[in-house]
Every structure is written in structure tokens, then in C-alpha cells.
Amino acid sequence: MSNRAFNFCAGPAALPEAVLQRAQAEMLDWRGNGLSVMEMSHRSDEYVAIAEKAEQDLRDLLSVPAGYKVLFLQGGASQQFAQIPLNLLPAGATADYIETGIWSKKAIDEARRYGTVNVAASGKASDFKAIPKQGEWNLSPGAAYVHYASNETIGGLEFQWVPETDAPLVVDMSSDILSRPLDVSKFGMIYAGAQKNIGPSGLVVVIIRDDLLGKAHPLCPTMLNYAVAAENGSMYNTPASYSWYLSGLVFEWLKEQGGVVAMEQRNRAKKDRLYGFIDASSFYTNPIAVADRSWMNVPFRLADERLDKAFLAGADERRLLNLKGHRSVGGMRASIYNALGMEAIEALVTYMAEFEKEHG
């Protein structure tokens, strides 16, 4: 019997148990080669095959059309906040940004260091409880790109639609990539830190349209130039080879599960169950506009915050881990990425109902 807890962490997040078991089985001796993937030369035929298969599986899962590069880079999603303007924002041009919470704000602050940023819309007026409708956006004519975060991991709000813009769309999809089908052709660039729905932290996946390559600022560090990464198959230097391999195992697992179509069904059922329970209770609340609620990160508050400690202690006892909300917002947050099944949601809801009965 597995001793694994239900891990509701926002990231690094739960990984599928089957993936961890496979990594364990292959740890010391990868397929009779006598060494671990961690110890392989990234230039070896074996490793290049592992890396290429991972890329192909991700392309298959997201139906990435021709004309896009898929890159496996380092530095997490935060490094992209600088890397994007360094590559895509020429001198004198303007980039539009949509502010919907803490992560999109970080992207804005970093981009401002490299060029002109227009915050075309902000959810500030609603205290980031709702996403501004596209009709209210103040986009710049001729913008180099429009940046937004499709899912604000801390706030728990998510675009349920893709913006329509003339300029290339650049999206931070760190916490909702692979959670459901996606039309990649609508985007100039998609990026995602790995540690939620992809694999171990440190790695960041970038999907970028070919015509956006080769426009980097002259002072853009070589290591941060997308064109250099693309020309070198994401191996200009030593890549995060083990994280890339493990992400490949996650992609294989996703395919076995039925891909993003199956994930959408599972994730819809999961979030409906959890939000449904919260909405039916007078003890727990979720503050986000219903149409903009995240499928992946569900923040909630107890009727009396003096009970937060007891709630978390009881959750830990039941092996429901990492339910504490982000330090900037308090309360609770359940992150329910692909690797968590309905049984995790049922265990959480059962506990929440018991706690309410005792303290409500």
C-alpha cells in the first residue's frame, strides 16, 4: 500500500504516482544501459532520443501546428518575464500587458526594465476578483505583443476564453497548461514553468512561433536568446536533463490517460465538485467571479480565520497537505492539477464537511 499523501501544493506540485514509480524503476540502470538518465551525456544518442520523444509527445498532446518551436529551457517561468521583452520588444516599440494578479504584475514590472509597457487592462478595480472583459481593454496600435497570464495561481482566477488581438499573444500558462485542450495557433508564444502540470521545477517549456525568433535585443544574453535555443535543440548548454526526462514520463502518462480531452473531463468534474461544495456551504467561501474561477487553484476562506490553524492541523493529520493559502492572501488554497484525481477532492470535501460540522 502506498503511503502517499494527497498533496494540494501549488508548485512544486503532486506528480502522478505511476510516473514516480517508473522513474524509480529506471533510476539506477536506464533500460540496460548501466547508468541513470541523470548521469548520461546530453549529447548521447540515448539522451537525445529521450529528449526528442518528450518534445514529440508534448507536440502530440497539444496538437502543436507546424511553424512552432518547442523549447525546454531553464530558470523557471520567472526568467521568462525578462526573456520575453529581451527577445520580442524592439527599441521604440510598445508591449501590451493585462494585469490580473500577482504573476502578471511581476511580468509587467520586469518588462518595464527593458522597454515601453502599456497596461492595457487591470483587474485592480475589482481587487483582482474578476478578469476585465476584452471590450474594456485599451490595446496599443502596433504593439509588439500582448501578454497575459491565463491562470493566476495565487488569486485563483483563470481566463475561460482566448483574447482576440492583432499583435501576437504571449501567455503565461504555468499553472493551466495541459489541463484541457488548447488551440496553439492562436498564440505567438506560450510558456509554462514545469512544476505544476509538467514535471520538476527549474524547467520551463516555451512554444514559440517561428516568425518571432531572431529579433532579440543586441544585449540579450546568448543563454536567453530563443533563436539560439531553437538552433541548438534547447542544448546550447547542458539542459536540465533529468527534469526534461521526467517531464517526458509525465507526457507519456498523459497520453495513456487519454490526453488533454480526458484531463478536461476529469478537471471539470473535480472543480465542479469542490466549488459546488464551497458554494453550498455557509462556512466556506471563494471570492472569485464565478465566470473567472480557476479550474486548477481553488482559494477558499473559513467563516472565522481564527479557525485556520485548526483546519490546517486537522488536514495534515488526514494527510491532506499544503492547503495553506499563499502568504500574500491568507486563507486556504487547494491546487488540483492533473496528477490529483477525484479521490483527492472527495477526501478534501469529506474533511471540510466534518470540520464545518464541528466548528460551524
Ligand code: PMP
Ligand atoms: N507564473 C505563474 C502563473 C506561476 O504560478 C508561477 C509560479 N508559481 C510563476 C510564473 C513563476 O514560476 P517559477 O517559480 O518557475 O519562476
